[in-house]
Amino acid sequence: MPTPIDPPHPGPPAGYRRPAAGRPLLAIVVAWGAFTAAGPALAADADEAAKLLRRGDYAGCARQAAEAIRDGERDEAWPALKIRAEMAQGKYDEALKSLKAATRRYPASLNLYLLGRDVRRFNGLAGGEPEAMKDIEEQVQSFPRRYATAEGQVALGRFLLLRGADPKKVLDQFYDSVIRQVPDFLDAYMASAELALDKQDHALAAETLRKAPKEAAEDPRYHYLMALAFADDDRAAAAKSLQEALKINPRYVDALLLTADALVDSEKYADAAKVLDSVSAINPSEPRAWVYRAVLAHLRSDEAAEASARKSALAPWPANPEVDALIGRKLAQKYRFAEAATYLRRALAFDAGYMPARVQLAETLLRLGEEAEGWKLAGEVFAADGYNVVAYNLMTLHDLLAKFRTLEEDGLVVRMDPREADLYGPRVLALLKRARSTLAAKYGATLPSRVIVEIFPRKKEFAVRTFGLPGADGFLGVCFGPVITANSPASQGESPSNWESVLWHEFCHSVTLSKTRNKMPRWLSEGISVYEEGQQDPAWKTVLNPRFREMILGDDLTPLSQLSSAFLAPKSAQHIQFAYFESALAVEFLVKSAGLDGLKGVLDDLGAGRTINDSLPARTRMSLSELDGAFARFARERAEATARGLTWEDVDVADDASSRDVEAWLKSHPTSFKGRQLLATRLIAEKRWPEAKAALTELKERYPEYVGPENPYMLLAAIDRQASDPAAEHAVLDELAARDGDASAAYIRLMELDEAAGNWDGVARNANRLLAVNPLVPAPHRSLARAVEHLGRRDDAIAAWKALALLDDTDPAQTHFRLAKLLGEAGRKDEARREVLKSLEEAPRFLDAHRLLLDLVDNDHAGTTPRPPSGSSHGH
Known part of the structure; x- marks a missing residue:
């Protein structure tokens, strides 16, 4: 899904240049080329402590690390483990003390510097970041050999990205280089996937992670990154990856938060709140947990709780742009675009260069129709980061839209x-x-x-x-x-x-x-739109097909109070289509129960901030449980009344079975819809026309709503056509056209029948029906042009002939001639002359076109007009 639109994104466009910052440093560290293996392995005790960290025993990990440091262990992995464990528990002040002690001992450690960024920020020391970066940069420039290990090269890659280095160079010269030389070094795959995710290239992230060594399956971070890679494209795979991460570490905050994120998307707000409680039990200060609480408060219109949660989210780091950016992203996903834009602007007020907020704000503004600012921002994002897939795609699209x-x-x-x-x-x-x-x-x-x-x-x-x-x-x-x-x-x-x-x-x-x-749930929004399609034109109505009927009468009907879940967690593509149908049925039920005013009242309530499950009981005067029961009865009554008496078992006969074989099977299954349908097709194949027509007529009467494959209408029309009965054929096709807004074949045949009968109103009606399906083919324009010309609708005829001139080259001379004649009659002489000249270009001996040209030329120029040659009147 994240693959850029054509042409495939090869990196920045031609002529694109990165800012100069970071280039000298990149050149220095790359100059060392190959490196020395993966660096020293963790000591056995450190490896055990790392396992504690991966499994979520943060206190045990911190305790072991503290003991090792006291005992004089010199491996810098120990303070790194201690800091990670303290940060995971929200012990930010203790992590800062650990960082200060560690950097005094290991001033050249890139890993400690990278860890220290969040430590400093979450202790109100973000202002000291430039000095810390300058110090570590001096170490890297002075002693680049110190980082000539796999671990050092990956850390260098991460550091250089912070410095503004070209991401593709970092990927090629650091991460990929490590993977080639030390293919079992897991962190290189992690860093590469993180870079791809940062550029919103989820497919590349997943591809990279799939190549990781087998031991990656033991690391919860690996599964978490895989879940991120799948999150937008494959929810089932993302959920499975999260389960794997939490199986290894049930206290892994990143995975718990991504679980809460998915629950918010699924409108399972109570379940999301429980997950957030479990996060707070691990780290009471985790900003993202407070962010999701702010989102939940916003969705229930609790402004005080929203403000309080946001304040708590910003407490560790008051200028943290991720807080408002995440709130904005979640609100945008809920279609609250105006509120989302407000939060995203707040994020950028903290950090104008924070890329996630800039990309999200660009998309949000474009969805709000604030195009000038949206496209300007998208262009700025692309100029700053030519590798961001969304920004690249948007700017390519911008050129197309122009x-x-x-x-x-x-x-x-x-x-x-x-x-x-x-x-x-x-x-x-x-x-x-x-x-x-x-x-x-x-x-x-x-x-x-x-x-x-x-x-x-x-x-x-x-x-x-x-x-x-x-x-x-x-x-x-x-x-x-x-x-x-x-x-x-x-x-x-x-x-x-x-x-x-x-x-x-x-x-x-x-x-x-x-x-x-x-502020409306998806089921109600979709339900009203599908319902209104059918109100505008019965042929647009979504019909109760055999599969939907079976689902209603089976176990697939979702209670009205839980209908959003039908869209948010469908079992299959069939189930999502059923969700649209059921939602429209629910709207029909609400209109019947509370009237249109009641439905409008629900919309008013939602706009005022009430939840759907608070509004519905008030407007229908039924409790939610009563509503669910009444709706279930309404849906089942509708299903039972449709094709009443028919059954839906599969037909158990040979593929080459004759009509006699099917009739024999029907003796024990007399009410089978599929059996009767198969019998009709066999009778037609055997040219047993009267029996076929009788079977189809009965099937149509018993299930008139069925307009799917091999429906009785089209089969009856075929029989009537064979019998040379145009009136009967027209009647049955007209029935189908009134029921099916996509019945192109029926519209085409109806146009032919109406034209043969001189019924130009009918031709125009069915040409318009076909144009509503496919206006990119000549047939409906040609039929419409002829029909409206006969009906004296000159402007409509001009439009139809103009369209035909764009589409059809079978007789362009005639098309341009008809158009010229109509334009001339409308007094549009200049346009008419252009069209008649086009006609003559196609057919120089077209006598009628010459005559028309003479008529169109002013009297004072008539003598200069070439006389038509003798011969054919059309002759092209």
């Missing part, structure tokens, strides 16, 4: 590929205007002054604009409130989804997010 066409009207800003804008851009604007007038009025919402809609012809650019990284398969559109991103039909292969329903769905999100100030 080539898009912008259509703007009444506060709606649509950006599209120029060719697509010419083909259906006005239709997009018209649809969005209808959505705004319909949905904003219905829900009483005040929308932002601008709503930005960007439509991408390639999935990877959509994913980068939406998530910062390629991937995100399965998403057709995403709404952040004032910004909507969508995949165009061009990105979806041969069977695109109805783009009109997608944009209606996403614009509904904009309405409900605006009304609630982005």
Whole structure:
């Protein structure tokens, strides 16, 4: 997923230069080339103490280290272990004393310097960092041989990164060099993965960690880094890695905090709070635990608790930018973009160069529609760190968007590929205007002054604009409130989804997010959007298919009070699709139970800061348990009423079974939907038309909602077509078209039937239906052009012929001629002349085009117009 968009990111772009800082030092330390092995192994006792640290016995580790130091042990690993153990317990003042004593004894230790950064900061001594860095830099420059070990080279790499060295050089000349020469040195893999994660290249981090030596499995830090690498792309793998880390060390704070992070994402706030309590039992001063408490308080609108938790988070280090940056990141993940931006700005007030906050703020501003500042900041991030994958991707996307066409009207800003804008851009604007007038009025919402809609012809650019990284398969559109991103039909292969329903769905999100100030659970947001699709057009409604019916009547129905979990922890792709359907069903249930005003009241409550599970009982006058029970009954009644009496067992017959074989099987399974469906297809294959039609007619009557593969409508249409019964064929296809917003094949055939019958209204209707699915093919534009021309809708005909001129080269002379004629009739003479000349370029002997050109030329220039040659009237 983190792979950059095309072209693959090779590092900084051509001409990119790093600041000069760090170069002389890098040159000095690299000049020593190969190094001497891995350095001295830990003494046996130190190795035992390190195991205590890895297993979470921090007090035991600190005690052993203190005894070794008192006994005169000279290995610098001892004070390092003691400091780590003290910091893990939040004993920051004791760690500072240990650091001071250790640096007096080991003034040239890079490891102690690196450890000391947090020790100094968490003791209010961040101001002394430049002096400490200067001292250690002098040691490195004066005695580079001292660091010519695997451990020293990895420490040097980390130090040089702090100094602003080129990350790729550090990776190549330090970490990779160590891995090549000492392939069992685990810390080199850890450092390399940390660098990749810092640049948001999660795939590279995972790849690096997979190559680590076997003993890595015994280190909780290894599993924690692997969980970070998987966190955005594979939640199951991330959870498994966290379990492995905590199996080794149940008191490993980093892993516990990442567990709490995932629980917050899953809206399991009580469970997250319990994990945070366990972190505080280990380290009462851990800033990140207080950060998550601040986030939880914010989500329940407890301002006092939020402020108190933030104050506690900043207590050890009052200028710690990670505190507000982490709060901002979590709020952004909850779609609280305005509040997130406030916190991210606070983080940057502490440290203007803090890269995680800068990247997150750039993405957040772009999602808020604050584009000028967002793109400026993204550019600054890329200039400062050309290896950051998200920044690189965003700036590549910025260059692409500069080539898009912008259509703007009444506060709606649509950006599209120029060719697509010419083909259906006005239709997009018209649809969005209808959505705004319909949905904003219905829900009483005040929308932002601008709503930005960007439509991408390639999935990877959509994913980068939406998530910062390629991937995100399965998403057709995403709404952040004032910004909507969508995949165009061009990105979806041969069977695109109805783009009109997608944009209606996403614009509904904009309405409900605006009304609630982005304070709504995902299930309700998705449920209302799916519900409103069906309200706008029954053909857009998500139908109860056999699998969903089975899930409702089985064990897969999620209680209404827990519906968010259906999105946050789905068992499969099928379950996430079911979550959308069930959420829409829940909204339908709420409207039936409390009315539309009740649903709007819930949205008002959410905007005021009430939780969904506080609002629902008040608005429906039912307790949560009563709501769950009533909704379950509502859903099951709906499922039982659909395809009543049919069963869903698989058909146990041979692949080459005849209709007679299927009929024999049906004698013992007379209500089998799949059996009846298979029988119909076998009867058609055997050309037993009357029996096939009877079987399909009955199946359609018993389950009219089914529009999936081999549905009765298309099969009946095929029988009617074979029987040369266009009226019957048209009737059954019209039924399907009214039920299925993606039925492209039905729309095409209906256009053919209507044109043959001279039903130009029907041709136009079905051409528009097809354009709502795929406006990038010629057929609907051609049919629409002919239909609206017959209906006297000249402006619509001009638009349709213009679109066809972009798409179809089978008869360009005729296309440009028709367009020229219509433009001339509309008084647009200059445009008409251009079009007729294009027609003549394609067919110089096209007599009608010559006549039209003569008509278009002013009388005083008529004599200069070439006379048409004799011969064919078209002749190209």
